[in-house]
Amino acid sequence: MTEIKEITTNNAIDQFILYWGDMGGQWGVNRSVAQIHALLFLSTKPLNAEQISETLGIARSNVSNSLKELVSWKLIRRVPIQGERREHFEAETDVWEMAMRIAQGRKEREIDPAAAALNECVAKAETEAGIDPVVLERLRDMQQFMDTTNRWYVQMLGVPKSQLNRLMKMGDKVLSVLKFAGKKMP
Amino acid sequence: MTEIKEITTNNAIDQFILYWGDMGGQWGVNRSVAQIHALLFLSTKPLNAEQISETLGIARSNVSNSLKELVSWKLIRRVPIQGERREHFEAETDVWEMAMRIAQGRKEREIDPAAAALNECVAKAETEAGIDPVVLERLRDMQQFMDTTNRWYVQMLGVPKSQLNRLMKMGDKVLSVLKFAGKKMP
DNA sequence: CTGTTGTTTCTGTATAAACAGAAACAACAG
DNA sequence: CTGTTGTTTCTGTTTATACAGAAACAACAG
Numbered sequence: 001m002t003e004i005k006e007i008t009t010n011n012a013i014d015q016f017i018l019y020w021g022d023m024g025g026q027w028g029v030n031r032s033v034a035q036i037h038a039l040l041f042l043s044t045k046p047l048n049a050e051q052i053s054e055t056l057g058i059a060r061s062n063v064s065n066s067l068k069e070l071v072s073w074k075l076i077r078r079v080p081i082q083g084e085r086r087e088h089f090e091a092e093t094d095v096w097e098m099a100m101r102i103a104q105g106r107k108e109r110e111i112d113p114a115a116a117a118l119n120e121c122v123a124k125a126e127t128e129a130g131i132d133p134v135v136l137e138r139l140r141d142m143q144q145f146m147d148t149t150n151r152w153y154v155q156m157l158g159v160p161k162s163q164l165n166r167l168m169k170m171g172d173k174v175l176s177v178l179k180f181a182g183k184k185m186p
Numbered sequence: 187m188t189e190i191k192e193i194t195t196n197n198a199i200d201q202f203i204l205y206w207g208d209m210g211g212q213w214g215v216n217r218s219v220a221q222i223h224a225l226l227f228l229s230t231k232p233l234n235a236e237q238i239s240e241t242l243g244i245a246r247s248n249v250s251n252s253l254k255e256l257v258s259w260k261l262i263r264r265v266p267i268q269g270e271r272r273e274h275f276e277a278e279t280d281v282w283e284m285a286m287r288i289a290q291g292r293k294e295r296e297i298d299p300a301a302a303a304l305n306e307c308v309a310k311a312e313t314e315a316g317i318d319p320v321v322l323e324r325l326r327d328m329q330q331f332m333d334t335t336n337r338w339y340v341q342m343l344g345v346p347k348s349q350l351n352r353l354m355k356m357g358d359k360v361l362s363v364l365k366f367a368g369k370k371m372p
Numbered sequence: 373c374t375g376t377t378g379t380t381t382c383t384g385t386a387t388a389a390a391c392a393g394a395a396a397c398a399a400c401a402g
Numbered sequence: 403c404t405g406t407t408g409t410t411t412c413t414g415t416t417t418a419t420a421c422a423g424a425a426a427c428a429a430c431a432g
Contacts (some may be wrong), residue, residue: 013321019303026296028212030420042321049379059422064379080192086378093324097333110212117205125198135199135228138279145281148354155357163366166415168334170364171341178363180349180357216390235409245392250409271400272408 013042017056026031028110032058033066037075037091068092073105096161104157111153115146203242218244221251223261225275232265232274260287282347290343293296297339301332320364 017038024034035056040047047055053063067089068125070076070154075098076091124133156164167174203224210220221242226233233241239249253275256262261284262277278284308314308325312316341352 011313012307012317012325013318016304016307016325019307023300026214032420042324044318044320061380061382061423062421065381065421067378072284075368093327094328099331099335110209114205115210117209118202121198121202121205124201130201131198132230134230138228139198139202141279141281145285148351149285152354152357153208159358159361165334166366167360167364168338171338172345173352174360175345175349175363178353178360180352218390247393247410247412248391251391251411254410 002049016042028106030066032056032062033069036063036066037070039074040070040089040091041093043090046081046090048084048086048088050086052089074101094161096165100157100161103153107150107153107157111146115150118143118146202228214292216252218242218248219255222249222252224254226256226262226275226277227279229276232267232276234270234272234274236272238275259291280347284345284352286347287338293336293339293343297332297336301336304329304332 016033020038021035021089024037025031035058036052039056040050049060049063049067052058053060053069056063058066060068067076071078071089074092076089077091079088081088104114118139122136122143124140125136159167170177203221206215206224206227208219210223211217213260221244222238225238225242235246235249235253238244238253239246242249244252253262257264257275260278265274265276267274277286308322308329311322311325329367345353356363
């Protein structure tokens with residue numbers, strides 16, 4: 001495994017790590033975390049912090065923190081290796097499982113607090129004198145939307161992967177099966 | 187409308203703007219953009235850049251740029267006002283429409299490029315000698331997952347709001363209607 | 373108890389993003 | 403043509419985040 005920080009990156013694995021790295025950046029995840037995840041995702045055997053640090057050219061401490069974060073997301077797990085003192089890690093390789101875990105994490109860390117904040121706002125608006133009814137309505141719409149989305153989200157997280165897969169593959173065909181009125185694209 | 191940068195923020199509208207502002211921060215959107223969006227979302231009449239700048243205590247230039255970005259996301263639109271020289275703006279207030287626009291924007295700016303990068307990686311891996319078949323398989327799984335998700339996403343974006351709403355409200359009941367085998371939560 | 377190995381927390385530095393204010397630009401009225 | 407009003411782009415500063423390296427800490431072997 002080469003030092004992937006170098007400019008010359010010609011093999012697919014390194015490129016994937018690089019891409020995944022700054023893709024993470026665009027999301028809330030920082031580069032180190034995303035790169036480590038990518039590395040473990042493509043690794044055929046568990047790796048320890050040392051190896052990761054060397055492979056990616058990331059400081060040992062940084063690796064340690066990033067691993068902790070990835071574990072908390074349940075995207076990787078500690079794996080005890082026979083006759084080895086130090087901890088090894090391997091990634092969840094089932095992509096559906098992965099996606100579910102990420103979705104779960106984002107829900108807890110971002111969506112739920114946002115919903116709570118919104119509820120607070122609506123509650124305050126309701127007791128507040130002199131608030132324009134139109135404004136109140138908009139806040140309520142927003143709240144309701146968030147609520148619906150959230151419920152849906154939770155339920156989907158509970159659906160087994162295989163069924164979810166099938167459901168998504170159906171795409172908008174579900175609509176015709178459910179015999180909803182109206183045409184596609186109004 | 188008070189200067190919402192102040193610490194004392196007791197009314198619901200300002201609080202919403204504040205929340206929305208750093209909620210945006212957690213997403214890819216910066217605070218200014220999100221705050222302006224929030225302000226317009228709750229405003230009962232179109233506002234011009236000047237008013238926004240004063241209300242939020244954000245530099246005129248910053249407001250201008252943020253407005254441009256919001257327009258590009260189609261979350262707000264320019265509204266000509268009778269007998270007024272300067273441009274006014276109003277927000278899309280239908281929350282479903284709003285969500286669709288955001289989803290659309292994120293797809294174009296983030297998901298599509300990510301998918302393209304991934305395809306490149308897989309292509310490279312396929313021509314590459316000495317790549318572990320397991321690794322190749324993982325990359326392909328990832329690619330396929332992304333593809334499925336993407337297609338689904340596109341199709342859902344084409345579904346009229348009312349139907350989407352109904353669909354989401356059904357939640358996991360769709361599964362039983364579709365008579366999928368297997369139980370919920372394996 | 374002391375040396376060794378591995379992990380975590382802390383601290384300063386570098387990097388990138390957001391932002392204000394200024395300058396440049398455009399449209400128009402008189 | 404010139405002054406006025408509004409908009410956009412540019413530039414330097416501020417602020418937040420990521421990060422490396424050091425220090426502190428823990429577990430254990432001998």
